[in-house]
Amino acid sequence: MIFSASKSNLVLIGFRGTGKTTVSTKLAQNLDLNRLSTDDMAVERCGMSIAAYVEQHGWAAFRHIEHECVAEAASRQGVVIDCGGGVVENPENMRLLSQNGIIIWVHAELNDVLKRLAEDPLDAQRPLLTQNTTKQQDIIENYSRRLPLYERFAAFMVNTSTHSPDECCRYIQSDIFGKM
Ligand code: S3P
Numbered sequence: 001m002i003f004s005a006s007k008s009n010l011v012l013i014g015f016r017g018t019g020k021t022t023v024s025t026k027l028a029q030n031l032d033l034n035r036l037s038t039d040d041m042a043v044e045r046c047g048m049s050i051a052a053y054v055e056q057h058g059w060a061a062f063r064h065i066e067h068e069c070v071a072e073a074a075s076r077q078g079v080v081i082d083c084g085g086g087v088v089e090n091p092e093n094m095r096l097l098s099q100n101g102i103i104i105w106v107h108a109e110l111n112d113v114l115k116r117l118a119e120d121p122l123d124a125q126r127p128l129l130t131q132n133t134t135k136q137q138d139i140i141e142n143y144s145r146r147l148p149l150y151e152r153f154a155a156f157m158v159n160t161s162t163h164s165p166d167e168c169c170r171y172i173q174s175d176i177f178g179k180m
Contacts, residue, residue, distance in 0.1 A: 007180060008078045009101035010172065013150055015143055016085045016126055017117040018108040019160040019168075024082035026169045031177060037082040041069035050084075054127040063090065071096055086129070088149040098153070102176055105154035106168070109161040110143050 010027065012020045021037070028035035039050065045065050046053040054062050067090055073081045074096040081101060087093045097103060108116070117123050117139060128138045151157075156176055158168035 007100050007102050009074070009076065009081055009097075010079075010177060011081045011083060011097045011101035011103045012106050013083050013088055013103060013154060014085065014106035015108070015113060015146055015150070016139075017113040017120065017123075018106045019116075019165055020082050020085075020106045022165045023106055023158065023160070023168050023172075024080050026165055027172055028080040030169055030173060031080070033078055033080050034076075035080045035082060036073045036076065038066060038069045038073055038087060039082070039084045041073065042066050042084065045069065049125050051125050051127045059129070066090075067093055073097075074099065074101065085146070088146065088153055094153045102156065102180065103154045104172060104176065105150045105157040107150065107157050107159050107161075110140065112161045113143060114139055 010033075012024045012027075014020050024035055024037070027033075042050060042053075042062070042065050045068065046062070050062065053065075063086070066084060066087065070083070070087055070093045073079070077100065081097065083097070087097070094103070114136065117126075117135075128135065129142045130138050133141070156172075158171060160168060163171070
């Protein structure tokens with residue numbers, strides 16, 4: 001676990017459907033901090049939904065835009081940053097985010113991720129990461145491939161399969177933010 005008292009941002013990473021948006025929104029409210037979402041920033045830059053942008057320009061072009069959003073978010077002070085699930089694909093994203101941010105991995109068990117994504121009406125906005133596969137297979141493959149990346153880059157982890165969003169926030173507020 002890496003910890004530095006000189007960092008001022010809380011950075012949430014984790015797979016799709018783990019609850020990053022819920023936890024980061026509550027956290028920002030509780031701590032009276034601004035919340036930035038790299039997905040929202042990317043949608044604004046793309047001028048369309050992520051799904052439409054990836055469909056037209058491909059994943060590499062989206063990752064480029066996402067990197068610009070990450071760089072902008074990482075340059076801010078005292079904010080909660082809700083990162084798209086794929087930011088860990090680029091080590092440079094993580095270098096920038098960790099310069100002034102404590103990286104927190106929002107984790108959930110695969111079965112919960114599959115269930116939550118199946119029930120999420122906004123999931124159509126998330127394009128498949130791998131071609132020629134089913135949605136379920138896409139999630140299963142990328143979930144296992146990504147886990148070691150989230151684990152490598154995070155200093156702390158909260159588990160939304162075993163703890164409610166409020167419990168995760170309480171832990172982050174007292175054991176992480178309270179000691180920054
Ligand atoms: C992605 C996750 C999405 C979004 C994009 C790519 C990924 O964000 O950035 O569809 O690579 O896993 P969420 O994790 O917020 O759904």
